[in-house]
Amino acid sequence: MGFYDLQAARDEYRLSCGNGGMNHDLVLTFMDVQTRLIEPICPHFAEYVWRKLLKKEGCVVTAGWPASNEPDLVLKGANKYLQDSIVLMRKLLQKQLLGSKKAAKKGAQVTAVADSNLIGLVYVNEQFDGWRAHCLQILQSIFDEQTSCFSPLMLRYLLN
Structure with a gap:
């Protein structure tokens, strides 16, 4: 997986988490992998992240290349479907919150809904x-x- 693919995966994850926030341990794992990958290109920055942000001992250059498994294509397809569904649900929610353009022109009030009151169910x-x-x-x-x-x-x- 290339640098930009890893960034895109992080962005998708962040989008799917919404206001709930990302998992702390998963973010640290992402930072670990990303730091190892950028070490040959940006060694000084990688060492800074390795020691100061990740608080790891030793040098990132001796940490080795990150290991990965073969990609699960079924899981990748399911994730694509889920990401598309999240975008669709957010668009529908936005449309519901803003109302129609005609109602907005007539001065209809837009009522805000707290995130804690929003519930979405996905049946599989x-x-x-x-x-x-x-x-x-x-x-x-x-x-x-x-x-x-x-x-x-x-x-x-x-x-x-």
Whole structure:
């Protein structure tokens, strides 16, 4: 993951936390990883962050490169969906709080709602049922795991 990807991940996390604030330990872990990554480019700044802000012993240059796991693509897709949903919910909330443009032109009062009074529920199905499950079964039957593709002949047959 590159520098800008790491920054984007932090920004997404900050956005999803909203006014609740970010997790302190996770922010420190982010700072640790970021400091190790920028050490070859900005060694003096990295040493400053390592010792003064992170309060770590020794030098960042001897700390080693940060380790990571293979990316979980399913989790990445779920996160993308969740981030898009958060943006949509915030837009809907903003629209509700501000009211329509017509109401604003007529001088309608905008009432502020305290963050503690805002509640959002997200329901997640663990499995599909009915026609959705049937469609997924059909797609699964024509999917070739060796080539990671759908069988073109079967797909053409189903679409005709």
